[in-house]
Amino acid sequence: MATARKMLSTIGHTEIFRERPVKFLQTRTGLRARLLLIVLFAVLPAFALNAYTAVSQRQQALVRTEQDAMNMVQLAIREQNRLIASTEQLLAGVAKLPDVKNPTNYARCHQTLAEAHKPFPHYRLFAVALANGEVFCRSSDVRRKVNISDRGYFQRAVESRGFGIGNYQIGRATDKSSINFGQAILDDRGNVHAVVFMSLDLDWLNELVAFSNLLPNSTLTVIDNEGLVLAANPNELAGKPMPNAALKKMLLTSRSPGTMETRDADGVERIYAYAPLHNSPSGNAYISVGMPKAGALAAANQEFTRNLVLLLIVATLVFIAAWAGTDIFVRRRLEAERALRDSEARFRSLSELSSDWYWEQNQDFRFTSCFGAVLEGGGLESTDTLGKTRWELSTAGVTESQWHAHKQALQAHHPFRDFEYKREFPDGRINYISVSGVPVFGDNGDFTGYRGIGRDISERKRNEERIQYLANHDGLTSLPNRAMFSEMLNAAIQTAHRYKRHFAVLFIDLDRFKIINDTLGHEVGDQLLKEVGNRLLHALRASDVVARLGGDEFVVLAHEICDKKTAAAVAHKVISALVRPVVLLGQEYRVTASVGVCLYPSDAQDEQSLMKNADVAMYRAKEEGKNNFQFYSQNIKTQSFERLSLETSLRHALEQNQFFLHYQAKVDLNTDAITGAEALLRWQHPELGVISPMHFIPVAEDIGLIVPIGRWVLHTACAQNLAWQRQGAPPLCMSVNLSPRQFVDPDLLKDIAAALQTSGMSPTLLELEITESMVMGDVERATRVLAAIKQMGVRLAIDDFGTGYSSLAQIKRFPIDTLKVDRSFIREIPQNPEDRAITEAIIAMGKTLSLTVVAEGVETEEQKKFLRERSCDEMQGYYFAQPVAPDRFADLLRQHAKKNGPLAIG
Numbered sequence: 001m002a003t004a005r006k007m008l009s010t011i012g013h014t015e016i017f018r019e020r021p022v023k024f025l026q027t028r029t030g031l032r033a034r035l036l037l038i039v040l041f042a043v044l045p046a047f048a049l050n051a052y053t054a055v056s057q058r059q060q061a062l063v064r065t066e067q068d069a070m071n072m073v074q075l076a077i078r079e080q081n082r083l084i085a086s087t088e089q090l091l092a093g094v095a096k097l098p099d100v101k102n103p104t105n106y107a108r109c110h111q112t113l114a115e116a117h118k119p120f121p122h123y124r125l126f127a128v129a130l131a132n133g134e135v136f137c138r139s140s141d142v143r144r145k146v147n148i149s150d151r152g153y154f155q156r157a158v159e160s161r162g163f164g165i166g167n168y169q170i171g172r173a174t175d176k177s178s179i180n181f182g183q184a185i186l187d188d189r190g191n192v193h194a195v196v197f198m199s200l201d202l203d204w205l206n207e208l209v210a211f212s213n214l215l216p217n218s219t220l221t222v223i224d225n226e227g228l229v230l231a232a233n234p235n236e237l238a239g240k241p242m243p244n245a246a247l248k249k250m251l252l253t254s255r256s257p258g259t260m261e262t263r264d265a266d267g268v269e270r271i272y273a274y275a276p277l278h279n280s281p282s283g284n285a286y287i288s289v290g291m292p293k294a295g296a297l298a299a300a301n302q303e304f305t306r307n308l309v310l311l312l313i314v315a316t317l318v319f320i321a322a323w324a325g326t327d328i329f330v331r332r333r334l335e336a337e338r339a340l341r342d343s344e345a346r347f348r349s350l351s352e353l354s355s356d357w358y359w360e361q362n363q364d365f366r367f368t369s370c371f372g373a374v375l376e377g378g379g380l381e382s383t384d385t386l387g388k389t390r391w392e393l394s395t396a397g398v399t400e401s402q403w404h405a406h407k408q409a410l411q412a413h414h415p416f417r418d419f420e421y422k423r424e425f426p427d428g429r430i431n432y433i434s435v436s437g438v439p440v441f442g443d444n445g446d447f448t449g450y451r452g453i454g455r456d457i458s459e460r461k462r463n464e465e466r467i468q469y470l471a472n473h474d475g476l477t478s479l480p481n482r483a484m485f486s487e488m489l490n491a492a493i494q495t496a497h498r499y500k501r502h503f504a505v506l507f508i509d510l511d512r513f514k515i516i517n518d519t520l521g522h523e524v525g526d527q528l529l530k531e532v533g534n535r536l537l538h539a540l541r542a543s544d545v546v547a548r549l550g551g552d553e554f555v556v557l558a559h560e561i562c563d564k565k566t567a568a569a570v571a572h573k574v575i576s577a578l579v580r581p582v583v584l585l586g587q588e589y590r591v592t593a594s595v596g597v598c599l600y601p602s603d604a605q606d607e608q609s610l611m612k613n614a615d616v617a618m619y620r621a622k623e624e625g626k627n628n629f630q631f632y633s634q635n636i637k638t639q640s641f642e643r644l645s646l647e648t649s650l651r652h653a654l655e656q657n658q659f660f661l662h663y664q665a666k667v668d669l670n671t672d673a674i675t676g677a678e679a680l681l682r683w684q685h686p687e688l689g690v691i692s693p694m695h696f697i698p699v700a701e702d703i704g705l706i707v708p709i710g711r712w713v714l715h716t717a718c719a720q721n722l723a724w725q726r727q728g729a730p731p732l733c734m735s736v737n738l739s740p741r742q743f744v745d746p747d748l749l750k751d752i753a754a755a756l757q758t759s760g761m762s763p764t765l766l767e768l769e770i771t772e773s774m775v776m777g778d779v780e781r782a783t784r785v786l787a788a789i790k791q792m793g794v795r796l797a798i799d800d801f802g803t804g805y806s807s808l809a810q811i812k813r814f815p816i817d818t819l820k821v822d823r824s825f826i827r828e829i830p831q832n833p834e835d836r837a838i839t840e841a842i843i844a845m846g847k848t849l850s851l852t853v854v855a856e857g858v859e860t861e862e863q864k865k866f867l868r869e870r871s872c873d874e875m876q877g878y879y880f881a882q883p884v885a886p887d888r889f890a891d892l893l894r895q896h897a898k899k900n901g902p903l904a905i906g
Helices: 002-016 028-095 106-117 152-160 203-210 245-253 293-324 326-351 400-411 458-472 482-499 513-520 522-539 564-579 607-623 634-653 693-703 706-726 740-744 748-759 772-776 779-791 808-812 833-848 861-869 886-900
Strands: 123-130 135-138 163-165 177-186 192-201 219-224 229-233 258-263 269-276 285-292 357-361 367-371 416-424 430-441 447-456 503-510 545-550 553-559 582-584 587-589 593-600 629-631 659-668 674-685 689-691 733-737 766-771 795-801 818-821 852-856 874-876
Touching (some): 028 192, 028 258, 028 269, 028 285, 106 123, 203 229, 219 245, 245 258, 400 416, 482 503, 482 593, 482 607, 522 553, 553 564, 564 593, 564 629, 607 629, 634 674, 634 693, 674 706, 674 874, 674 886, 693 706, 706 740, 733 795, 740 748, 740 779, 779 795, 833 852, 833 861
Parallel strands (some): 674 733, 733 766, 795 818, 818 852, 852 874
Antiparallel strands (some): 123 192, 177 192, 219 229, 269 285, 503 593, 659 674
16 A cells, blocks of 8 residues: 555656645735726727627618518519519400400309409409490499590500500599409400409508518509509508609619619608619509618617617626636635645545555556555455566457557557456356556656556446347247347358359248237247247257247258258258247147248349248248248249238238128028028129139138238128118118137127117017037137127028038037028039939938028029028029129119019018
């Protein structure tokens, strides 16, 4: 510790407290005089800058005001041009109105003009004059005879056979300034036979001023060639000669826009901008905008005054503070020196408790001293450190280039911070150390060595390594995750490309994992995923890479796979390893996997394509019945793209009303009466046309859309049945198919009740069709659901009966009303003896259970006769009627009623 105190004393006296008390001013009076001079020299430039700024701001304010006035003039000119253009379009449109184009009936002409005038109240009048100038009709119901053949706008419209503009003028009747416009109306031979005209007040100028940002007391004036004020804002001068002679002269003699300063009759000096109204046909109007000069300079004057007062206040306060603070200055300087000495003492005390250690090196960069409270923990024992350089210690974790850069910094006598290295000890301990140092120079400026601090950063480094590991590995299975596998796959691609090697990517997805996860719980699911990861590691070579992408998806990178035969062997190993029983919660379970294989370089040559193609092949393995592997091929890719496109279109089909229903009749075999109808779903694709249900129903099942689609079918079918009844048809039994996902949906009963309530259909007219496989999976649940449906009054039917594995004893457990014989047994009867026997047995079983038996797919008279002789109750098929649209089914009902009388209700 003596060495530590010596070093700290050296640091303190040579680096921190080198200054000594300065020689202070001898008298308080002299100090105050100097402070006064300092304040004056500081304030005078500020006053000069304020004056210069004020002059500059006044000049800028005048320029801005001129520009604002000119902008207002140009805005008025543009607004006039816009109004003239819009008026020309408006007159052209009014001229095309039938009662205006051919003015023969005054009442209709007046009514048409009045209706056309309503949306445009800023126009004073709409009127039509005949070719001789006589006014035929007006938008106002005034029948005073007026001839306008001497008016400029009328003459210009007739001469140009189109649009004509009059001069600005003050109306004799209204005392308002306005401009008139005319539009020639041509007959079939191209001659002018009428002119439609309208009058526009100059009130739009006042509206323009109201929406502008002109200074208060600004003026806007329009005069004619004689100096008569046509319009003004304020409008006291309208109709009078312009009182400002200088401005009047400038307006009447100038041919281009300009600005000027002049004093008006009201004594206000204004900055004017002026210009002729170029679009006037005779150039007889001029516009000027004047803005008060005092208002333009008001902001600049206020800012100058405010800054001047502020400077005076600041200067006064500074002087007062300096005057009063003279006595305090010396005392506080002495107190500051005393505080620095106290700070030195506190620093010495705290350094003894620091978590760092201190070191010194000589000019050869060899350690001369090392000390600190945690020196031993950092592995810097003095016995093996003193006399050595840092690179002569047992260090690691530093590359040759890093050592070279560090040595260069030392040779250049540069300070350094956070140079990190690793020390390995004989007992296996590894410590990470961070050091920082500064060069030390003697009184004559010669380099004497380095001194600095060191810190043990082992805990931080281990935490960083742990974070890095977690970032690249799956937290559940400890296998590489997606990010790390991506890096390894890219590295394998580069190596294989360089050395012409081959490898395979196997995409693995567990079959039925969701069932186990949902049934046994997520903890058991995690246990299964760990077991899968361990089995994959033990089944494959040490050089192969196994990673978990997430969920139940794994991927394998198998090196040196040159052909499909070798890849198939690896895939067989994977499937065989996973198919073995797994004990979960004391019971054995078997989990299979679907594997997709993609080969490099024959199938793909980049990471994205390899992963995507392996994924496509895996989904093909799923489609082939699961628990198998498939190689990627272009044909699989095409099919996958087609399915993906179908999935995408299917997601929008319901919301875009692309689904519709056809209905197929069910007929009583004994009476040929229609007993009901089955609702059959169809899809009208906007590009592919009508798509068969056998193509899109399985896809809807897979992606979970079958439930909302089935709900729509249920509501639509019930509503259609009620619609037929409102058209005069008797009540009819409507059959609707339930999908497997619908049957297990927890909201099934609510959906059925909602469809019945919304449509108002009786529950006894609804029959829901289910398949054998739907009820044989979970018999207890199926029994409860079917009983609840039956309690609602809805009929139940087993569809496609005979294709499943149900028995008579099992069927008896369910509240079934109808058995539907699958069409595969009907197709070959009466020729095929096996189909005949099966059909006879199903009919007999149905009769034994007092069920209605319906034969599907009846297409011939022989089939109908066979079924009638075996006492089958009903038939359904193309022999009687194909599935048809609702309106055609209604026609079928009416035709059947005329032929056979009222319908029979199943």
